[in-house]
Amino acid sequence: MQIQTLHPKLRDTALLAYNEAVKATPVGVHPIITQGLRTFAESDKLYAQGRTAPGEIVTNAKAGQSYHNYGLAVDFALVINGKTTWNEKDPNWITVVNIFKKYGFTWGGDFAGKFKDYPHLEQKFGHNWKDLLVLYNAGTFIPGTTYVQI
Numbered sequence: 001m002q003i004q005t006l007h008p009k010l011r012d013t014a015l016l017a018y019n020e021a022v023k024a025t026p027v028g029v030h031p032i033i034t035q036g037l038r039t040f041a042e043s044d045k046l047y048a049q050g051r052t053a054p055g056e057i058v059t060n061a062k063a064g065q066s067y068h069n070y071g072l073a074v075d076f077a078l079v080i081n082g083k084t085t086w087n088e089k090d091p092n093w094i095t096v097v098n099i100f101k102k103y104g105f106t107w108g109g110d111f112a113g114k115f116k117d118y119p120h121l122e123q124k125f126g127h128n129w130k131d132l133l134v135l136y137n138a139g140t141f142i143p144g145t146t147y148v149q150i
Helices: 008-024 040-048 091-102 129-137
Strands: 029-035 073-080 083-085 120-122
Touching: 008 029, 008 091, 029 091, 073 091
Parallel strands: none
Antiparallel strands: 029 073, 073 083, 073 120
16 A cells, blocks of 8 residues: 555654545445655656656656655555546545545645646655755665664
8 A cells, every 4th residue: 555655753643544535425435545646767758758758747846856766755546346447626635635635634626826736745843854854865864774764
């Protein structure tokens, strides 16, 4: 499960929010976590998409600039009657978003500017990505892991 890839400081909260979201959606609708931790290489590949690689632009974050790189973000989708959808206009979408917000997550649909990241939810714990990148590059990790010490 993608939640297990999250920073240890966020896992329990994310699991609580997710379980509540599952209970709050009707039969035939099921939220799923599609991404948790994302490697720097995966971020570079996504950033290239729509720029130097085929596809649509899906992110403005290069490696190290995404909260996914630190296990502090999730992306989600809805499975409706067995089919996965990223339709942020579905009322169940907002139900899931509001539950995660209740647990302190910031929603990518609320991002300032014209780029909205509707599947994205993050919890920064008061850190910006630049601070996290400094900790990462300095090797300031939780002992025995690659999660930055925050």
